[in-house]
Amino acid sequence: MAKTHHRNFTEYGCRIIQLTVQEVARLGFLGFPRHPDYLHASPVCANFSQAHTAKAGVALETADDLTAAIAVAEAIRQLQPQVFTLENVPRYQNSQSFSIILSALEQEGYLVNYSVVNMADFGLPQARRRLVLVASRGFHVALPSGATPCGWYEAITHLIPSMTDSQLLPKQRQAVEQFLATNEPTPLLIQRVGGRSQSKYKPAYLPCNTILRSHFTDHKGCNRSKFADIWLPDGTVKSLSIEGAAILQGFPGWYEFPNETATAGSIIGYSVPPSLATQLFMSAQSILKGAKV
Structure with a gap:
């Protein structure tokens, strides 16, 4: 998956770090810019997915889930992004992990807005419900307005x-x-x-x-x-x-996928729909530009 991302985005200067968020946090986010415009997190959702909880009856939050959330919270504290966004399955909002990240945002003075949305309401030709959070400090960034539904x-x-x-x-x-x-x-x-x-x-x-x-x-x-x-x-x-x-899933036609169906399917199934990500980033960027004038 990392190799595929590199192949598609290396020409734009994108840098890929193949470490867990926990490992990056232990290194003190070495090499990361302080006060970036944008920081996004998509913590692993497997233990909170409907398919997983249907088998177990409840969400089985693990130590890895909690340490990942602690690392994300530390990223917020140390990097101090202008805008922070998060995407996950709906049941993530009931987890201790989500509470850890929310607490960090509130302690650092961010305005927080989150809700469960259907990606079809943002123009994606797919009925996909996800928890989306947008947080900012000093100005308000809301979820973008919905787009025309598409079959x-x-x-x-x-x-x-x-x-x-x-x-x-x-x-x-x-x-x-x-x-x-x-x-x-x-x-x-x-x-x-x-x-x-x-x-x-x-x-x-x-x-x-x-x-x-x-x-x-x-x-x-x-x-x-x-x-x-x-x-x-x-x-x-x-x-x-x-x-x-x-x-x-909202990928552009130029995106190149690996030949292996399992790997390509993992990239598609695990991804934040790129069309939604584009709307989030562009909405935040337009407000950031206004705030810096």
């Missing part, structure tokens, strides 16, 4: 002809039959994995379901050859490509 088909229709032909699984065929029983034919995006009794599907005009890293790997952690299919009213079935999944 998954509109976002990737130009890619569909070049996608690999596929065949529906029995559960997927049942999903199509169920939809057509009460609806006019329209393109359907149908998951191949993740549904226990039946496959999840979305008609063309709606954002797709949340894209998860687990969609791209099997139970052994190996690459999946197929993770979702597109059914068209003429009977054509196409296998959703990594490029298509990336666009549904």
Whole structure:
């Protein structure tokens, strides 16, 4: 993942440090600029995800979660960013880890605004609920205004002809039959994995379901050859490509992914949707420029 990021952004002078946030904190954030315009944190969310807590019944907050939050809090205290943002799964807001970061922001005098938002409300062609926090000091930075909703088909229709032909699984065929029983034919995006009794599907005009890293790997952690299919009213079935999944996650078309499905899927599934990140950064930057005039 780090190599992929380097390949895409090295020409812009982006520097990648392959250490945990705990290790960076122990080194005193050596080489980091003090008072940066922007600091973002996305602590590991696995222990707070709905899939994980559904199995355990509760969020299993670990020592690593807590030490990561302490390190993020220390980054806020030492670096003193003008704007701090955080993104995580909704259940993170009920954790001790989140309380640690909130406490640091309040102690340092930041104005804090956070809520659980649906990324589809920010123009992402995907229904993805995430906790988003924006904090600033000396001026107010709010979440950007929502954008026009976009259906998954509109976002990737130009890619569909070049996608690999596929065949529906029995559960997927049942999903199509169920939809057509009460609806006019329209393109359907149908998951191949993740549904226990039946496959999840979305008609063309709606954002797709949340894209998860687990969609791209099997139970052994190996690459999946197929993770979702597109059914068209003429009977054509196409296998959703990594490029298509990336666009549904808000990546620009120029972003280069590795060949391994598991690695590419991890980058897509774990990422803050780039289209939302762009809106956050641009909104904050416009206010920062005004504050510095």
